Amino acid sequence: xxxxxxxxxxxxxxxxxxxxxxxxxxxxxxxxxxxxxxxxxxxxxxxxxxxxxxxxxxxxxxxxxxxxxxxxxxxxxxxxxxxxxxxxxxxxxxxxxxxxxxxxxxxxxxxxxxxxxxxxxxxxxxxxxxxxxxxxxxxxxxxxxxxxxxxxxxxxxxxxxxxxxxxxxxxxxxxxxxxxxxxxxxxxxxxxxxxxxxxxxxxxxxxxxxxxxxxxxxxxxxxxxxxxxxxxxxxxxxxxxxxxxxxxxxxxxxxxxxxxxxxxxxxxxxxxxxxxxxxxxxxxxxxxxxxxxxxxxxxxxxxxxxxxxxx
Numbered sequence: 001x002x003x004x005x006x007x008x009x010x011x012x013x014x015x016x017x018x019x020x021x022x023x024x025x026x027x028x029x030x031x032x033x034x035x036x037x038x039x040x041x042x043x044x045x046x047x048x049x050x051x052x053x054x055x056x057x058x059x060x061x062x063x064x065x066x067x068x069x070x071x072x073x074x075x076x077x078x079x080x081x082x083x084x085x086x087x088x089x090x091x092x093x094x095x096x097x098x099x100x101x102x103x104x105x106x107x108x109x110x111x112x113x114x115x116x117x118x119x120x121x122x123x124x125x126x127x128x129x130x131x132x133x134x135x136x137x138x139x140x141x142x143x144x145x146x147x148x149x150x151x152x153x154x155x156x157x158x159x160x161x162x163x164x165x166x167x168x169x170x171x172x173x174x175x176x177x178x179x180x181x182x183x184x185x186x187x188x189x190x191x192x193x194x195x196x197x198x199x200x201x202x203x204x205x206x207x208x209x210x211x212x213x214x215x216x217x218x219x220x221x222x223x224x225x226x227x228x229x230x231x232x233x234x235x236x237x238x239x240x241x242x243x244x245x246x247x248x249x250x251x252x253x254x255x256x257x258x259x260x261x262x263x264x265x266x267x268x269x270x271x272x273x274x275x276x277x278x279x280x281x282x283x284x285x286x287x288x289x290x291x292x293x294x295x296x297x298x299x300x301x302x303x304x305x306x307x308x309x310x311x
Contacts, residue, residue, distance in 0.1 A: 002249040005115040005142070006033045007047040007134050008124025008238070009104060010054060010072065011081035013278060018089050019231045025278040026058050028081060029124030029148065032235035035282045036242025036269050037122070038065045039290060042249035045115040047134060049073040049107040051080030061283075071112040078103035091233050092207040109134050120245050123147045123168070124238060128160035135167055144248065146170040147199075148241050154180050166198040172241055174205045187212060188219075201259060203244075205237055213263050217256040222263045225271040225297050232277045236270040239282060243269030268294050 008029030015022045030048040037044045045068035050059065052075055062069050084098035109130055121142040123131045131147070145168040153161050154177065165171060171194055173181065178190040191202040191214035202214045208230070210223040244266030251258050268290060272281045 001041060001043050002119040003043045003045065003115055003117075004037050004120045004122065004245055004249055005045050005047065005112070005118035005138075006030055006037065006122045006124065006242075007109065007126060007131065008033055008122070009081050009126065010046075010048045010050040010059075011083060012054070013234055014082075014084040014098075015087065015232055015234055015277070016085075017087040017091060017232050019229075020277070022232060022234075022277040026055065027083070027235060027278055029126075029235075029238045031279060032238035032273065032282065033122055033124055033242040034062060034067050035065070035279060035285075036239045036266075036273075037246040037249075038062075038067050039243065039269065039285065039287060040246030040250055042120075042246055043114070044068065044246075045071065045112040045118070047071050047109045047111065049075060049103045051075050051078050051103040054080045068112050068114060071110045071115075073103075073107065073110065075103040075106070078106060085234070087233065091230065094233075109137070111137050117142075119143050120249055121145045122241055122245055123149075123164070124241075125150055128153055128157050128164045131164045132160065132167075135164070144169045144245070146172060146241055146245055148172040148237060149177070151177050151180050162197070165194070168199050170201045170203060171199045172203045172205065172237065174207070174237070178202075178204050188214070203263065205240070207233070211240070211263060211267060213259065215256070215259075220260045220263060222260075222267050223301065225268055225293065226300075227271060227275060230274045233274050234278065235282075236273050239273040240266040240270040242266075264297065265290075265294065268297055 011028030012024050013027035014024045030046050079102045081104045082100040085094050087094045117139045147168045182190040182193040184190040187204045194202045205211050213220045244262045247262040247265035272285050275281045
């Protein structure tokens with residue numbers, strides 16, 4: 001069974017969307033990543049920090065899902081990372097109202113004993129200096145390294161972030177972040193520029209429209225699953241990354257076709273996340289429900305090519 005090591009935040013989120021108010025709820029990139037990756041046949045471990053105020057029963061529930069939390073530090077002095085946001089009717093747009101770094105400001109990563117040589121590494125939203133520290137602490141290079149970053153690090157620590165990007169295989173960003181990182185407006189041009197800096201694959205998230213994967217092997221577009229209800233997009237990108245990597249972990253080897261399948265799988269995992277606030281939908285998700293939705297997705301996106309299109 002392959003090993004997936006996840007580095008990210010454990011936090012409290014509080015969001016208001018056009019469909020309601022969440023209240024203060026557990027969240028953070030490591031939480032969404034781990035819940036998504038644990039749906040697949042892989043061993044999952046987390047590197048993170050939680051404050052003394054984070055509910056212990058929530059972390060204990062991770063153990064029941066087979067998630068290794070031995071390297072999750074619990075601070076006895078500081079509260080957990082806290083983020084408060086407001087989404088507009090176009091839920092691709094949001095405003096950050098409050099960010100309190102709290103325990104994360106004092107975090108020094110520790111590699112779980114069983115994950116010093118992971119097959120896959122997901123670097124969630126953390127300071128690039130911490131991400132580099134994790135990369136340097138591993139025994140050997142993982143088969144695949146995925147990085148999910150954000151505009152804050154592009155604006156405040158661009159040189160450190162570039163060093164991380166040089167060492168990864170897959171970069172996951174949204175359109176705005178791709179433009180900020182490269183100075184190129186069109187996703188095609190932005191991805192081409194990023195591919196020259198180290199990654200073998202660039203996945204650009206497009207919210208309700210899906211995602212596009214670029215590599216030197218080609219371009220693959222995966223539309224989003226059409227949903228009747230979208231309540232909260234928080235954590236969708238992390239759910240995508242966890243589902244994407246978890247799916248790849250079930251292959252002995254993978255290439256362009258397997259990467260395309262992983263994009264579809266990650267997209268469908270994320271579709272469950274946005275149907276409710278926080279991790280509520282993700283906590284109830286299982287392989288049977290995911291398999292059914294992927295089957296519906298394949299039927300909706302497949303079509304027979306008629307001769308007249310190519311004659």
